[in-house]
Amino acid sequence: xxxxxxxxxxxxxxxxxxxxxxxxxxxxxxxxxxxxxxxxxxxxxxxxxxxxxxxxxxxxxxxxxxxxxxxxxxxxxxxxxxxxxxxxxxxxxxxxxxxxxxxxxxxxxxxxxxxxxxxxxxxxxxxxxxxxxxxxxxxxxxxxxxxxxxxxxxxxxxxxxxxxxxxxxxxxxxxxxxxxxxxxxxxxxxxxxxxxxxxxxxxxxxxxxxxxxxxxxxxxxxxxxxxxxxxxxxxxxxxxxxxxxxxxxxxxxxxxxxxxxxxxxxxxxxxxxxxxxxxxxxxxxxxxxxxxxxxxxxxxxxxxxxxxxxxxxxxxxxxxxxxxxxxxxxxxxxxxxxxxxxxxxxxxxxxxxxxxxxxxxxxxxxxxxxxxxxxxxxxxxxxxxxxxxxxxxxxxxxxxxxxxxxxxxxxxxxxxxxxxxxxxxxxxxxxxxxxxxxxxxxxxxxxxxxxxxxxxxxxxxxxxxxxxxxxxxxxxxxxxxxxxxxxxxxxxxxxxxxxxxxxxxxxxxxxxxxxxxxxxxxxxxxxxxxxxxxxxxx
Ligand SMILES: [Zn+2]
Numbered sequence: 059x060x061x062x063x064x065x066x067x068x069x070x071x072x073x074x075x076x077x078x079x080x081x082x083x084x085x086x087x088x089x090x091x092x093x094x095x096x097x098x099x100x101x102x103x104x105x106x107x108x109x110x111x112x113x114x115x116x117x118x119x120x121x122x123x124x125x126x127x128x129x130x131x132x133x134x135x136x137x138x139x140x141x142x143x144x145x146x147x148x149x150x151x152x153x154x155x156x157x158x159x160x161x162x163x164x165x166x167x168x169x170x171x172x173x174x175x176x177x178x179x180x181x182x183x184x185x186x187x188x189x190x191x192x193x194x195x196x197x198x199x200x201x202x203x204x205x206x207x208x209x210x211x212x213x214x215x216x217x218x219x220x221x222x223x224x225x226x227x228x229x230x231x232x233x234x235x236x237x238x239x240x241x242x243x244x245x246x247x248x249x250x251x252x253x254x255x256x257x258x259x260x261x262x263x264x265x266x267x268x269x270x271x272x273x274x275x276x277x278x279x280x281x282x283x284x285x286x287x288x289x290x291x292x293x294x295x296x297x298x299x300x301x302x303x304x305x306x307x308x309x310x311x312x313x314x315x316x317x318x319x320x321x322x323x324x325x326x327x328x329x330x331x332x333x334x335x336x337x338x339x340x341x342x343x344x345x346x347x348x349x350x351x352x353x354x355x356x357x358x359x360x361x362x363x364x365x366x367x368x369x370x371x372x373x374x375x376x377x378x379x380x381x382x383x384x385x386x387x388x389x390x391x392x393x394x395x396x397x398x399x400x401x402x403x404x405x406x407x408x409x410x411x412x413x414x415x416x417x418x419x420x421x422x423x424x425x426x427x428x429x430x431x432x433x434x435x436x437x438x439x440x441x442x443x444x445x446x447x448x449x450x451x452x453x454x455x456x457x458x459x460x461x462x463x464x465x466x467x468x469x470x471x472x473x474x475x476x477x478x479x480x481x482x483x484x485x486x487x488x489x490x491x492x493x494x495x496x497x498x499x500x501x502x503x504x505x506x507x508x509x510x511x512x513x514x515x516x517x518x519x520x521x522x523x524x525x526x527x528x529x530x531x532x533x534x535x536x537x538x539x540x541x542x543x544x545x546x547x548x549x550x551x552x553x554x555x556x557x558x559x560x561x562x563x564x565x566x567x568x569x570x571x572x573x574x575x576x577x578x579x580x581x582x583x584x585x586x587x588x589x590x591x592x593x594x595x596x
Pocket of ligand 1: 095133135344390
């Protein structure tokens with residue numbers, strides 16, 4: 059009844075004057091693309107009402123809480139390859155963090171996504187970082203093609219994040235290599251990077267006492283023992299000199315943001331004749347997740363500190379007076395570790411049985427069919443047939459592998475490369491894709507496996523948890539596919555769009571605000587104007 063009364067009252071008010079549509083806003087001068095590694099839509103949902111800093115500010119923008127890294131192989135490198143290219147991994151060529159290429163001209167046939175395996179003396183652990191395998195241009199490259207005066211900067215806690223978001227033409231590209239911030243060989247170290255190197259070295263040299271525990275984190279403060287380590291109550295205490303602990307702490311994100319802020323200031327980004335772009339890859343949430351899961355004090359503190367650090371970074375951007383546009387998203391999601399899920403009424407949780415590993419399956423097939431060699435290569439997910447098999451052996455092994463995987467209770471589906479290749483690229487909303495459509499979005503015939511083995515939901519690919527590795531992602535299930543996408547610009551009218559979109563929509567959306575024409579990509583422009591205007595039509 060109250061609503062009806064209000065309607066009657068307002069009926070007596072003077073009619074709203076016809077409005078002339080506002081003139082289109084000029085393009086932003088600086089694009090700021092932030093990726094929070096492993097920032098699952100579920101994590102965002104859990105903490106969005108707790109934020110008071112930078113993330114709270116971004117919540118006033120255009121919020122897509124259910125965006126998708128739609129593809130099956132929800133890993134860091136493929137995920138980052140979608141964010142600023144507009145293409146799914148099937149087209150970026152980045153189908154996984156690493157794959158097996160039996161034609162590689164070196165003894166080690168495992169190829170890391172962000173390396174050049176042709177460099178003599180390398181292997182996939184001791185590699186030369188490279189953009190070689192990224193097959194498509196990034197937004198930064200498109201900006202430079204439109205106006206060579208545009209500058210592109212990419213910094214991150216991981217090389218693959220920095221490289222996949224920066225692309226092939228970058229003015230500055232820096233990442234943490236476990237020891238300090240580095241780039242490709244021969245690049246001069248800018249002042250902002252050197253200052254960050256020095257500040258981080260000094261920080262690591264000192265011990266770190268426990269970080270404050272926000273009041274709302276207290277219910278999570280319970281011990282859980284996994285892989286011989288007790289977790290759940292950590293507060294990022296660390297001993298002097300512990301670089302691994304630094305990497306998996308909020309300070310690692312704060313350092314990358316400080317380096318980004320310094321580069322914005324020193325390079326006067328956003329104040330040149332053409333728009334500039336800075337990509338920022340914040341990796342600590344992922345390291346915190348892998349080493350301690352998502353439902354302990356560790357992730358709760360990480361979220362609070364991330365919010366504050368992003369707020370500090372936005373404050374620096376504000377002080378420059380530049381009209382900048384932010385997009386924030388993630389490379390993939392995740393969910394909590396198996397052991398704590400089981401404590402919290404999730405009895406379906408399980409670790410992958412070693413018998414499902416391609417090495418074991420291949421050994422068994424070789425023994426039973428009388429074929430020498432490994433027969434199958436890989437672990438779970440993509441599986442390759444040994445290139446030394448004869449055509450007749452290949453046919454037999456492939457059929458036998460499919461048959462065996464299908465009998466395994468932990469396996470949800472097994473597809474051959476030919477089956478995936480024969481599937482059309484999905485054109486429906488990403489929350490409705492079938493399993494093989496998710497696989498299709500991850501499939502590039504050159505690097506992809508001859509078989510794809512997908513585990514059932516809530517079967518983690520971690521066979522045995524250990525220190526630093528108790529939780530992971532990479533599955534085709536929505537807890538790993540769903541991430542937030544948020545656009546923010548000063549003065550914009552915010553809104554929330556709960557229907558599903560894709561991370562490949564980010565590039566065409568940003569391109570539209572910059573007035574760049576793009577066509578033929580997998581993504582589509584998202585209209586950021588909640589009114590009758592259309593930000594995609596400008
Ligand atoms: Zn990641």
